[in-house]
Amino acid sequence: MPIVPETKSWTWVLERPCPECGFDAASFAATDVAGMLRATAARWPAVLARPEVRVRPDDATWSPLEYGAHVRDVMRICRYRLTLMRTEDDPAFPNWDQDETAVAERYDLQDPATVAAEIAEAAAALAADLDEVASAGETVWSRPGRRSDGAAFTVESFAKYFIHDVVHHLWDVRG
Secondary structure: OOOOOOOOOOOHHHHOOOOOOOOOHHHOOHHHHHHHHHHHHOOHHHHHOOOOOOOOOOOOOOOHHHHHHHHHHHHHHHHHHHHHHHHOOOOEOOOOOHHHHHHHOOHHHOOHHHHHHHHHHHHHHHHHHHHHHHHHOHHHHOOEEEOOOOOEEEHHHHHHHHHHHHHHHHHHOOO
């Protein structure tokens, strides 16, 4: 998993470029996220077709397959959270423990081709929802939502925040 710079706040992702992958949230508009999501998802099938897809570079780092399964689940969770933000007034998101999910769902044993197809499906659905937000206008981008740890988002900051995770993990596996 990536190392968070000196601050523990999630907002660093929006405030400055990522020191590892170079992601820079200031370099694009939230309306660009759907296209970024589609482009990033399109690169996962090649990653998941590699012969070493199940190999961890070290004990503390996920394999490309585990990262792929995580990215798929991130997109699914983010779609659910985006739906909450679009339909409820300042919803609190249910907690999601990504490490617990990786173990419980046996990311390491999943079928790479299935994960690739599920990434494509999850990305298409989330990107379509983001296209709807873009069509709906500025007021939807400002709708709020909160994580269980108290981090507060707008749809706009949420979109820019979650796309970093998707982009960064593709960088993690040299996709």
